[in-house]
Amino acid sequence: MPFSDGARSGHHPGVRSAYEHVVRRNPDEPEFQQAVLEVLDSLSPALSRHSEYADQRILERLCEPERQVIFRVPWRDDQGNVHVNRGFRVEFNSALGPYKGGLRFHPSVNLGVIKFLGFEQIFKNALTGMSIGGGKGGSDFDPKGRSDNEIERFCQSFMTELHRHLGEHTDVPAGDIGVGGREIGYLFGQYRRLANRWEAGVITGKGLEWGGSRVRTEATGYGNVLFTQRMLERSGRSLDGRRVVVSGSGNVAIYSVEKAQQLGATVVACSDSGGYVVDEKGIDLDLLKQIKEVERARISEYAERRGDARYVEGGNVWDVPCDVALPSATQNELDAASARTLVRNGVLAVAEGANMPTTPEAVQVLREAGVLFAPGKAANAGGVATSVLEMRQNARRTSWSFEHAEAELAEVMTGIHDRCEEAAERYGAPGDYVLGANVAGFERVAGAMLAQGLI
Template identity: 60%
Template sequence: MTYIEKIKDELVKRNGADKEFIQAADEVLDSLEKVIEKHPEYQDAGILERLIEPERQIMFRVPWVNDQGEVKVNRGFRVQYNSAIGPYKGGLRFHPSVNLSIIKFLGFEQIFKNSLTGLPMGGGKGGSDFDPKGKSEHEVMRFCQSFMTELYRHIGPNVDVPAGDIGVGAREVGYLYGQYKRLANEFTGTMTGKGLTWGGSLTRKEATGYGLCYFTDAMLKDHNSSFENKQVVISGSGNVAIYAAEKATQLGAKVIAMSDSRGFIHDPNGIDLKAVKDIKEIKRGRIKDYLNDHDHAEYTEGAKGIWSLPCDIALPCATQNELDASAAQALLKNGVIAVAEGANMPCTPEAIACFQKQGILYAPGKASNAGGVACSGLEMSQNSLRLSWTNEEVDQRLKDIMERIYHNVHDTAKQYGMAENYVAGANIAGFLKVAQAMMEQGVV
């Protein structure tokens, strides 16, 4: 049994029920065999053993009272995974599917994603199985205040800086930060994704979607292609999907489909983004409502079917494991040339294997969707400096970061004899920076 195999065996023994976490960790470990051969000192120092074990896992109850006066109880989580290169950084997710395995997988991915940005941020993640959908404003506020009443003890501008994620948008960040400020008696950059009038950064809402397209555009251009005149399918209709669609359109593509958890819309004329923004950002409605004013478009129940549509570029921006082997085969059959992940781990290992076997351009989320946390890092910098940069300044910094990530991933994959394997390139490039920091800081 090799060293990597021993690590994976121990991983399963300790985390057997955490399937999403094991999937994420296995992918990284599989990429690192050549790194360990080149750097045996990492094995001697137990870097991998320490890397796969979170520095701290926090789980707590979140009691709150609904509008009917009934007491409800949810679970809260924060996994502070690795702080070798900076304070823990990662979002909070409020969704019924949230459990410890999902938070661990997201926190583990965040280590490498944050490392790739080049900014001083460690990896962490948190959230709750609370569902904001269908709740009143006062119910969401009361839940957020109860959640932060426990979480505030474990975070701070130089310790752990949470942000938003699925189910945690500007409204939730506002309520969470308001309670943090009340309890901690300080106004600091402890959260990102804040409102523009109280420490937030311009372009933060757009950053993950824009960054996804900047990375994809750099990848396409490096292979003598571009977004120009391409048909694009995007799953999801949250911030990432909406602003990926916006930037792809600005770069000359036609976005023909988007989805939510219930189904997808197909508009051969190109998605009307203004309508989608109105439905999702203002009315908090369903994607099906798009048909109310676009009777030429089609709606199909079931989100998975979106990958059966012919397209040149696929951008999965919804949730983990949404694109499986059968969906990958459908995309390949219809001539897809590039797949770039806007969500965290949206493609299953079997789907990734299909893409790589056929030699199409495939970008893993820890590289291609790093724009959100990159902009969060820029928000942290602005908060520390007590400055606000313009849209143009933030957007240019974001574009530069995403292009640097692409070239770092590309060059690292080539250096280790795995040219064009951007999964390996992202894992290795992200790992090397963290591993060196861990080596220099001793056994902690």
């Protein structure tokens, strides 16, 4: 994977050296290499201005996790058969605070995927302005088609090993793909049994009746749309009246649809792994929630129940013309060909609801076309920010109203946007949210690492 051409083609030698070092040490981890390249590609201006970052080999230290934990997860299915999955927790960087990042249960999970997610989390968490480090975890377990009892047994086995590495001042996981409220409940319950204490701040995304925060469910999707709105406003535009396409139909997608509709947009399409639906009148949010959150059914059911909607099996949701695109499904879902289609159809802004859903080639297409582009480490940071707000409520043994929690989220997202914008302008690249996010996050973490010695 080469560095980008154009304005940042003159890379600081420390950047190339650090990337080559990562490739040598992690040869079979393409997702991790891609995530590292995407960040390093922006950092030459910062290294040129702050030679101490290069002298102290900050980049190489940043790209090497502080700790990587891999463990087996044996569990028994409803027929009595024994299965063995692999569990991971990568505690990447704690310069700013305890490791913080979600758990993903999906067949695609491997060490490289978790490292890519954990690396992204360092900068995402730094951009929030809060005192949290970066980490990520998960398993190659597939919850699809499994009974509640099977998922409970798996979660208990997973936490039996993982609990020894956690703590509200050490490492605080949350949910991600395949890990929702049900799984968080089973994981937290097992942690309590093993730790013999009510340590609510050790895991976030909990139910409202036992330590959870209002707006946590909505936070990633809401935050992505709030960032998009702020980005459009700074260019003299708005979401109101815009035509929006959202990929995916999970938690992030659903609440991106909800907040976009609240701000006056018309969301006309969403998708799942089987295909996508188009509803020109605007997605019926109640129906979408019923199908996806309650019934856990396929998106094709939406078109069957909504007469004016159409379903395209196996199609590409980015073929649907829109003003704003919100990729909210999974990594590398929006490629260069799709980006060119979006540009031809007049897209104004793309904001990543998922982690690294846009390929490097697609990002280049969008930026060269003058499309506003918000990287996931900035745009989808609302989820982890609200997790920290949940920890804050846990520490005080209190609970906020929905309105208060949403106002806190809005303030955090405005702060993230403005940090990205300010950093981009300071380094002579106004409107470049990729550079702004990477440099702003990097400077905060690198400064903390330098202050704390050789860590």
